[in-house]
Amino acid sequence: MKLFRTMASVCLLALSTTVALAETSWTSGEIKKVDRAQSKVTVKHGPIENLDMPSMTMVFFAPDPKVLDGLEAGQKKQFEFGDMNGRMIVKQVK
Numbered sequence: 508m509k510l511f512r513t514m515a516s517v518c519l520l521a522l523s524t525t526v527a528l529a530e531t532s533w534t535s536g537e538i539k540k541v542d543r544a545q546s547k548v549t550v551k552h553g554p555i556e557n558l559d560m561p562s563m564t565m566v567f568f569a570p571d572p573k574v575l576d577g578l579e580a581g582q583k584k585q586f587e588f589g590d591m592n593g594r595m596i597v598k599q600v601k
């Protein structure tokens with residue numbers, strides 16, 4: 508039973524790693540403004556390959572407000588942007 512559980516966690520780990528590698532596309536950008544009240548961030552971003560979007564400055568919504576923790580205007584970061592039902596969102600920042 509213990510062995511089975513260990514094997515199951517290893518499989519899950521391998522699966523999630525594969526999914527993350529396949530889906531994560533990082534884009535560099537500079538933070539222009541952080542609006543924590545509305546969970547929004549304004550970013551001057553480079554070309555976003557996964558959204559087929561050229562460089563520009565625009566506002567992204569953060570569905571998870573924790574993503575904005577520690578972010579301040581002027582910082583240069585890597586972002587994972589996405590499209591949530593037509594709304595441009597930021598999923599991760601590093």
Ligand SMILES: [Cu+2]
Nearest residue numbers: 560563564565
């Ligand atoms: Cu844009």
